[in-house]
Amino acid sequence: MNSSIPTGFFTQSHENLKERIYTRIRQDLQRIEAEIDRNLSSSVPFISIVGRHIMGSGGKRLRPLLMILSARLCGYQGNHDAALAIVFEFLHASSLLHDDVVDNAEFRRNQPAANTLWGNPGVVLVGDFLYSKSILMTVGYNDIRILQALSEATTKMAEGEVLQLIHADNLEIDEQEYLEVITRKTAVLISAACQIGAIFGGGKPDQERALGAYGFNLGIAFQLIDDTLDYTGDVNELGKPVGNDIQQGKATLPLIYALRNGNAAEKKKLKELFSADQIPSERFHEIRERVTRSGGIAYARELASSYVQSAKEALRIFPLHPTKEILLDLADYVICRRT
């Protein structure tokens, strides 16, 4: 898979795969939505308003869905899964709210970012509430192993957010450091959703490990693709300006690759282009052009494919099962998704 394949190919396979996955998860998504809605009520109406804004606007519900599917793959058949599953959406939303404050973001998912509507103080504090609430909801499940996995994940995530901030504007970050950042900021929570699904579903230790590994590899691939979409995506589909990371001077793998593999003149030029505080759009187009030509986007996509492969292999201990099929399809979808 490289950047010269016509995009029409991806569009079609993307739409087919999306539809095939969607018909099998529709009911789960509905249960997730209902549960989110039910738990967003608060005696403080402002919390519900900001919460509904960040959680009601087109999220993929990937994390709660993975938790539900992981539990089911381990044999769970009840309907108490949704209330635990949404913990992962609450944690994700809390982290998005704080990210928007940290990045001073203007848009998210085709909507004004929460901080532009309600200011940083309110957004920081509602983020804190969603986080606390998610721990409280988890405690209700009365399982210390779940709490252990969850709090290990959130602590690593928080460290990862700080790491990412420290590396902001750092064009010297190498591939390994970048992978450490995306592991913590994305893979760790997705992995925890799958692992905790396995624990909740009564999975054996090897099933718990396998689903944790599936989620970890899927999470890395998901973030790698997210970072390429910042170069290649469509603003209307993405719901945020393409080139957001680039304009903030964030170095992700496509650029890291271009800097590593370009000759001295090319490196110098790219660093110059990145050096401004605000990168104007003509400069963004030139950066995108140079990074694409370097093969950086294709490289990141190939690396994502190899992580998807590892995610799928992690599931080989499970026999054929409709839920396993969905998880395998979801892994493929991560690569060909356009939003």
Place this chain on the structure above:
Amino acid sequence: MNSSIPTGFFTQSHENLKERIYTRIRQDLQRIEAEIDRNLSSSVPFISIVGRHIMGSGGKRLRPLLMILSARLCGYQGNHDAALAIVFEFLHASSLLHDDVVDNAEFRRNQPAANTLWGNPGVVLVGDFLYSKSILMTVGYNDIRILQALSEATTKMAEGEVLQLIHADNLEIDEQEYLEVITRKTAVLISAACQIGAIFGGGKPDQERALGAYGFNLGIAFQLIDDTLDYTGDVNELGKPVGNDIQQGKATLPLIYALRNGNAAEKKKLKELFSADQIPSERFHEIRERVTRSGGIAYARELASSYVQSAKEALRIFPLHPTKEILLDLADYVICRRT
């Protein structure tokens, strides 16, 4: 106790009581410091630096101390208490960091506020880390009742922070709404520290309830006095500008009382004085003068005394015990403290 008693009286009793308490808790404070230090290390050095700044600069360690004393009063004699006790200092520090961002604070405890040194993004994220870490540390104690009490408290706290933000600049807030805010922002965590101390120490249900009530009442009194110190305190002792709340237009009980009890002209004048975005120091002196004359500070202190009384009464189910004496002294100290 009213505002016409010479301050020298308080100074002396304050110093004596402080010394008497301190000699009996010195070793516990040392254990708390050592444990905080040990747990502030992180693979991300920036986290340790900001963490040490917010936790190393003159905090009273009231919350961890109350947890340790509560456990001891219920019969605990080991030394695994300190590592659980510091959870309450981590949570408190996390909340202080986010408060400083929310309030755009310039100073805390005679030091530049963290946000002025490292910027809002880093401070928000280190706050998130300290919070996650405190949950992780608690999970290590493997007791779901402790986690239940703790996560209920932090969720109420987070709601309280939002409530306080909504009421910022609201001069119409009444005493009941104000008490609701300080319950959530201060009393709930102090109460949880005492209650969890009781659970950890193997206390019976009525002991757990009694210590929770002690902490709750102590917490309300503590915040009431904090709010009067914004009017009466000494800038060098407090470590932050006197009149901080006033200058931010925050209405606390002394002002609420003055507005409630003043005649129409006095109310109008006070609201005018409060109406500016930035309140200059001559205006601050006039507000302080008017609020003091209204009896608002004496009223808040009297209310604090009645909460301290309730705190002490809550301990009556415990027989005489050196630890009980310390808790009773701490309750008295809350009233006469000057910082």
